[in-house]
Amino acid sequence: MGRSSEHHKLINRLINFVASNLRMEKIDKKANILEAAERLFTELGYEGTSTRQIAKESGANMSMINYYFGSKEGVFMEIMSQRIIDFNNQLTSISQDKLSGMEKLLKVIEGYAKRILCNHGLHKMMHRELSLSQRPEMFLKVKNTIASNLIVIEQIITDGIEDGSFRPVDVRMLIATLMGTISHVAISPSKITYGTSLDINNPEDRDLITVRLIAHLKDLLTMYLTPQNDK
Structure with missing residues (x-):
């Protein structure tokens, strides 16, 4: 009886071990597909990338991509959702x-x-694809997901206005100014690099551009939001 019990425990441990390894393999394979797709989308654009290329680049097969994501759009949406949700978690923690x-x-x-300048190639591609009217459903899904992040930022500014630490401003126009500036630098870096040897594709130069951008926006926020003391 004791031997039988030990035998069953051993079998169960073996089953659990195999199941755990299979789960990890699935997670790794899914991550490989997403990483490969992100590289291809950045280099070739959405239209220029096929599921066959994603499968080849990731070492997966077509049926695996269909199983996890359903389509190329599903892969793209997963990449977008992950990035937006990651930023939402960061925003929530800060708030x-x-x-x-x-x-x-x-x-x-x-x-x-x-976050944006570190992945400026992907951001540029996503901005281009989502601005096209030929994929309205995909655009709507992404817009709704991004809205949740904007709400958190809006609340931070609104709270500051209500407690008197910020002067009253048009909150949404301010958010558009901040996010738009960051996005514009990522999409059209030549607007600030012309006449210099700076290249946003060079990691060291990109760090310099990022530092300049952050310093500029911090100055802008401090001057714009600090209440003016009436004399």
């Missing part, structure tokens, strides 16, 4: 920190600028 409104907002801007 819950015991910091002043200005400190929170500056952390948000710093995090967003680094």
Whole structure:
């Protein structure tokens, strides 16, 4: 009886071990597909990338891509969703920190600028694809997901206005100014690199551009939001 019990325990441990390895293999394979797709989307664009290329680049097969994502659009949406959700988690953490409104907002801007410029190629591709009217359903899904991030930023600014640490401003126009500036630098870096040897594709130069961008936006926020004391 004792031997039988030990035998069953051993079998169960073996089954659990195999199941765990299979789960990890699936997670790794899914991650490989997403990494390969992101590289291809960045280099070739959405239209220029096929599921066959993604399969070849990731070492997966077509049926595996269809199983996990359903289509090329599904792969693209997963990449987008992951990035947006990651940023949402970062925003939520910042909003819950015991910091002043200005400190929170500056952390948000710093995090967003680094995130976008570090992946400027992908951001440029996504901006181009989502601006096309031929994929309205995909655009709507992404827009709705991004809206949740904007709400968190809007609340940080609104709270600052209500507690008197920020002067009253048009909150959404301010957000558009901040996010638009970061996006514009990522999409058209030549606007600030012309006449210099700076290249956003060079990691060291990209770091310099990012530092300049963050410093500029911090100055802008400080001057624009700080209440004016009436004399």
